[in-house]
Structure formats: structure tokens, C-alpha cells
Amino acid sequence: MLEQIEKIRVEATEGIVKASSSAELEELRVKFLGRKAELTQILRGIAQLPPEERGPVGGAANKGRKELEALIARSAERLDAAELDAKLVADRVDVTMPGAPPRPVGHQHLITRTTRLIEDIMVGLGYEVAEGPEIEHDYYNFTALNHPVGHPARQLQDTFYVQSHPDVLLRTHTSPMQIRAMETQGPPIFIVIPGKVYRRDSDATHSPMFHQMEGLAIAEGLTLADLQGTLLAMSRALFGDTREVRLRPHYFPFTEPSVEVDVSCFQCEGTGVLADGGRCNLCKGQGWIEILGAGMVDPNVLGFVAEKGYDPERVQGFAFGLGIERVAMLRHSVPDLRRFFDNDVRMLEQFA
Numbered sequence: 001m002l003e004q005i006e007k008i009r010v011e012a013t014e015g016i017v018k019a020s021s022s023a024e025l026e027e028l029r030v031k032f033l034g035r036k037a038e039l040t041q042i043l044r045g046i047a048q049l050p051p052e053e054r055g056p057v058g059g060a061a062n063k064g065r066k067e068l069e070a071l072i073a074r075s076a077e078r079l080d081a082a083e084l085d086a087k088l089v090a091d092r093v094d095v096t097m098p099g100a101p102p103r104p105v106g107h108q109h110l111i112t113r114t115t116r117l118i119e120d121i122m123v124g125l126g127y128e129v130a131e132g133p134e135i136e137h138d139y140y141n142f143t144a145l146n147h148p149v150g151h152p153a154r155q156l157q158d159t160f161y162v163q164s165h166p167d168v169l170l171r172t173h174t175s176p177m178q179i180r181a182m183e184t185q186g187p188p189i190f191i192v193i194p195g196k197v198y199r200r201d202s203d204a205t206h207s208p209m210f211h212q213m214e215g216l217a218i219a220e221g222l223t224l225a226d227l228q229g230t231l232l233a234m235s236r237a238l239f240g241d242t243r244e245v246r247l248r249p250h251y252f253p254f255t256e257p258s259v260e261v262d263v264s265c266f267q268c269e270g271t272g273v274l275a276d277g278g279r280c281n282l283c284k285g286q287g288w289i290e291i292l293g294a295g296m297v298d299p300n301v302l303g304f305v306a307e308k309g310y311d312p313e314r315v316q317g318f319a320f321g322l323g324i325e326r327v328a329m330l331r332h333s334v335p336d337l338r339r340f341f342d343n344d345v346r347m348l349e350q351f352a
């Protein structure tokens with residue numbers, strides 16, 4: 001029995017020392033120390049041996065087992081370290097190799113860029129940016145903006161209604177956010193509201209969905225002159241330092257007085273005539289280009305948010321709404337508004 005143990009010990013030691021991988025080492029561990037291994041069987045059978053053999057055989061078997069265990073542990077350490085080294089060498093990143101070919105990163109849509117530009121200009125004047133829902137209640141889109149039920153001006157806007165909910169519609173302008181903003185915040189308030197609006201309309205200068213930028217300023221003592229000065233600053237930032245603005249009387253239910261605002265043409269410097277003597281095609285010889293609608297906020301509108309502190313006897317203000325596509329078309333000579341939404345990258349890439 002003792003000889004047998006010694007044979008196992010020598011054979012196992014030889015194998016373990018020669019093992020060249022951790023997988024091979026694991027096989028040897030199972031073979032020599034596993035549940036079915038010879039040495040394990042010997043240890044298990046000690047009780048059946050004649051009493052005088054139990055001590056020496058048990059001692060030798062246990063000693064052999066411990067020795068082999070220690071040897072395996074040392075070999076495992078050595079092999080693991082060697083395997084890790086080999087892997088590190090094999091996986092080494094060659095930092096001198098050329099990188100992956102650059103991928104095109106894309107860019108903002110011209111409408112987004114124009115929106116951000118107008119926001120930046122207005123933030124520079126002290127305004128904050130707010131946004132609101134495109135699916136709107138009749139109340140905010142019309143009623144609270146001084147379009148009583150049955151008012152003919154409701155028919156002026158080609159509204160998309162939600163069929164199953166006659167009080168719900170796609171907002172036809174960003175003006176409903178005037179009311180929503182004033183409901184959440186008392187005066188003074190200086191905000192701009194960019195967003196999508198919807199009307200049943202489609203041609204070279206109209207799309208069923210387009211973008212507006214609303215402006216709202218309410219404080220003590222604001223006048224039409226403040227509106228004109230604000231729009232002059234905005235127009236110069238958008239269209240050039242030498243631009244002028246003019247206000248023409250107009251009608252909106254929620255402003256009184258209401259105006260349409262023109263900016264002096266930046267192609268013919270407001271003369272209506274081009275350098276070659278021909279008529280300016282951009283302003284059609286007028287020298288002025290219409291850019292937006294505006295006016296002083298009607299006291300009736302403030303009446304809908306009176307409990308928030310909008311007392312028309314104490315605060316006044318102005319509002320304006322401009323079409324973002326129109327600004328982009330003018331600034332970049334885009335002839336047809338529908339091109340913005342065709343998703344033709346050849347067109348959009350020009351404005352990267």
C-alpha cells in the first residue's frame with residue numbers, strides 16, 4: 001500500500017510539473033485528487049485496514065495528498081500568470097494603427113438652427129424660452145385669446161380639430177402659450193415660445209405644419225414703442241445692422257392695437273431697385289418685407305389670467321408671432337417652404 005502511494009505521488013508530481021496549461025492541470029487534479037482518484041479511494045478505505053496499517057498508510061496518503069495539493073496550487077499560479085501574459089501580448093492595441101474611418105456626424109436642420117438663433121437673440125434681450133403642447137384645447141387656442149364662441153375670426157384659421165373631441169385641436173399658432181405661461185407665472189413676464197403649429201393649408205409658402213416663435217412681454221408701463229424697439233433689435237440681429245422696421249395697422253382678436261411688421265429689404269437696401277436697375281424680386285419692388293404679426297396684448301386677454309396678478313390697470317404688454325420658415329427662407333434664399341420637409345439630404349446638407 002505504501003509503495004502504491006509513493007508510485008502515485010511520483011507519477012502525479014511528474015505530470016503536474018510538466019503540465020503546460022491550466023486546463024491540463026485541472027485534468028490532473030481530477031485524475032489524482034478527485035472523488036474517483038486512487039489516492040482518494042485509499043484514504044476512504046483506511047477504516048477497513050488492519051489496525052496496525054491504518055496509522056502508516058493514513059499518514060502517507062494524507063501527506064501525499066497535501067503535497068500534491070500544494071504543488072497544484074503553485075503550478076496554477078505559474079500557469080495563470082503565463083496565460084495572462086500571453087493574452088496581454090496577443091490583445092495588445094497598436095496605437096500606431098490608423099483609426100476607424102471618420103463617420104459623418106450630421107447636423108441640425110435649418111429650422112432648428114434658425115429657431116436657436118432667434119432664441120439666442122431674445123435671450124440676449126432678457127427673455128426666457130418656454131414650450132407647450134401642440135394638441136391644444138379650444139379654450140387656449142381661441143376663447144382665452146379673445147375669440148368668443150361663434151366669433152368669425154375662428155373661421156379665419158383653418159383649424160384641424162380632433163373628430164371625437166370637438167374642444168380639442170392642433171394649435172393653429174403658438175399664442176395659446178401666452179395664456180398657459182401667464183397662468184403659471186405672474187408679471188413681469190418676458191418669454192419666447194418656439195414650436196410647431198398646424199393649419200389646413202399647402203402651397204409654396206404654406207405647409208400644414210410649420211413653426212412659429214411667439215413673444216410675450218408684460219410689465220408696468222410697456223408701450224407700442226417698446227414693441228417696435230424690440231422688433232428692431234431682433235430684425236437687425238437676423239437680417240443686418242442697417243435694417244429698419246415699420247408697423248402697419250392690422251387685426252388680431254387678442255391684440256389691440258394690432259400691427260403687421262415689415263423689415264426693410266436686405267437685398268435692395270430698402271430701395272426696391274437692384275444695382276442693375278431692375279426691380280428687386282425679394283420685396284417685389286416695395287423695399288419692405290412682411291415678417292410678422294404683433295400688437296399690444298388686449299386687456300380682455302389679461303382678464304382671463306387676472307387672478308395671477310395681470311391687472312390691465314397696472315400692467316401692459318405686447319406680443320408677437322413670427323414664422324420661423326419665413327425667416328429661414330429670407331435669410332437663405334430658399335424659394336419653396338416645402339423643401340424643408342421633403343427630407344432630401346442634398347437640400348439639407350447645404351445648411352450644415
Ligand code: PHE
Pocket residue numbers: 172173174175214252255293294295319320321322
Ligand atoms: N398668432 C398670430 C398668428 O399666428 C400672430 C400673432 C402673435 C399676432 C402675437 C399678434 C400677437 O397669426
